[in-house]
Amino acid sequence: MTTRQKTRQPSPHTGRAVRLPGGLSLRLDVRALTVAALLLAAALAAGVALIGTGDAGIPAAGVLRTLAGDGTAYQDFIVRELRLPRVLVGLLVGACLGLGGALFQAVSRNPLGSPDVLGLSQGSTAGALVVIVLMSGTAAQVTAGALAGGLVTGLAIHLLAWRQGVHGYRLVLVGIGVSAIVTAVNGYLLTQADLVDAARAVVWMTGSLGGRDWDQVWPLLGLCAVLLPLVLVHARALRMMEMGDDAAHALGVRVQRVRLVLMVCAVLLTAAATAAAGPVSFVALTAPQLARRLTRSPGPNLLPSLCMGAALLVAADWASQRAFGADQLPVGVVTGVLGGGYLLWLLVTERRAGRM
Template sequence: MATTLAPPHVLAGRARRRRRSVLVTSALAVVVLCLFVLTMMVGSYYVSPVDVIASVLHLRDDPTTDFIVRDLRLPPAATALAVGVALGTAGTIFQRLLGNPLASPDFVGVSSGASLFAVSAILVFHAGSAAVAGSALVGALLTALLIYLLAWRDGITGYRFILIGIGVSQFMMSIIGYVLSRAQRYEAGEAMTWLVGSVGRSGTGELRALIVAVLVIVPLVIMLDRPLRMLELGDDTATALGARVEPVRLALLGVAIVLVGFAAAAAGPLMFVALIAGPVALRLTGPAGSIVASGLVGAIIVLGADLVAQHLLPAVLPTGVVTGIIGAPYLIWLLATVNREGRGG
């Protein structure tokens, strides 16, 4: 049987795109590593990069350095890294799967559901950090299931899913406002701190769960990248190419929602990270861009935002304040661009 080969210029173009994607992804990984080390270097007590790496890898035994690096600075740095990867990966799945740059967990209700359950655990049940984290994960999953069921009409379209998600998100935020209004001042302050989001608030259990989730789910997402590319062509085309449309869509939405839930459990709802990471990665890598690049961009955003929040402002602020400052202008620009190009749904 004869095989049909693509023209040489097409093959050369594919090779260039793959090469660009690999080079950019590798460069992003180097930037993430540098920011990760820098996060553990700076502070009231400076630690050299060599000492940071030696302490993290247990190459030396220096009690003072080990306490500062491993006990004080490594947990928030690892949280920022893992949360960024989780949100960047989840955000690009939502955007590609639903075919809309505004399709982000921040706006389709998933993050709001996690916030409602976590705030309720704090204010109503006076739960500890582990219970709050578990509540956030359950809230994200149940809210996503609710949106999926409401949006189902012989299948899922991105436009309907996003609109229903925005409606559910506003409903959740209204309930959060009511719960906050009934709380005592101290408890309300604690809940508001959680709602803003900060990588320094997670406990050991939440951090370990997040890292395990990222290490397990991200490779699974990479394996699903080819079916995801088929779904981007439309349901009919994907079916003709042999993809099982609804099972694949459910699997992708499921893993993205789990990543968002674990990230919210560890750091709260860091706004705009999931929205920004995918488009930035696509601009850098080109059409052959990978989900890995989006996760790395997410990690860069969170690590960079935490550095700014902790060390470059007159007062120490939660990480979510800086991601909000970064993301709000981007959202305004995106809304204006989508409206001009007619890509709103």
């Protein structure tokens, strides 16, 4: 009697091992990297289209020539001074929200673990409203207030959710409670504002990329340059943590330390994005989920989520300017409508799967 030995087929998500100097190796998920590259290309293409959009329309070829330094003085002013900063802020805000959402969902192991649900966006809004309503602050002070509000809210959620560590569903439930409280505070602040400040606050709370300039680009770019390498260094530990804290600890992962570092990074990314563009809703919720469906990978999908967030926000901004004729909408309205529909679909899917 003979036995036939089965040949083990490699998993489509095992990736490819790359040897590094010093005897180290790095395993790359080829499909995830391909998806990230395609999403980045789509985001840049949408950005070029958005730069050419407006009363003074410029074809894509003209935009590219101007960016390369071969445009006219008129095109150079329109592209570099007026429209390019807005597009760069959109790309960076979308990237921050996509990456922040992926981190929160991976840490909480819950598809609803996003800044919109956890209350961080509302906390940043509260910080901005305090500056607008009580101090009549400048745009720079509103930005600083939004950043401070997000950080304080993130710290409060972490402390309230701590019980021999921070765990997924407790983090989400505490975040929902904090979100309700902060939303009520925001409503009260609006009732105490005079008409001019209230109108200014409502415009900021909608979420918009209008009027953004280089003053918003450089802080976001610097923050991404610092936080992105820090997040990627912990990507392997984060993937192990998705198997459970006990399994990750057995593999040598310092679970609570990694979770704290990544939560701080996620809070900073979300607060900075909200400070730059206002509370643009649902990008942080939808981008990681859409990226996961494209990569078909169970991991955190950090780079695909980052690129998906950038592509979503720039595409939504283009739609807000072109899809409604002469009536331009703030980008937060478009992402809110589309993201709200996606959230309802996600809740129905999770319920049918028996996960809630």
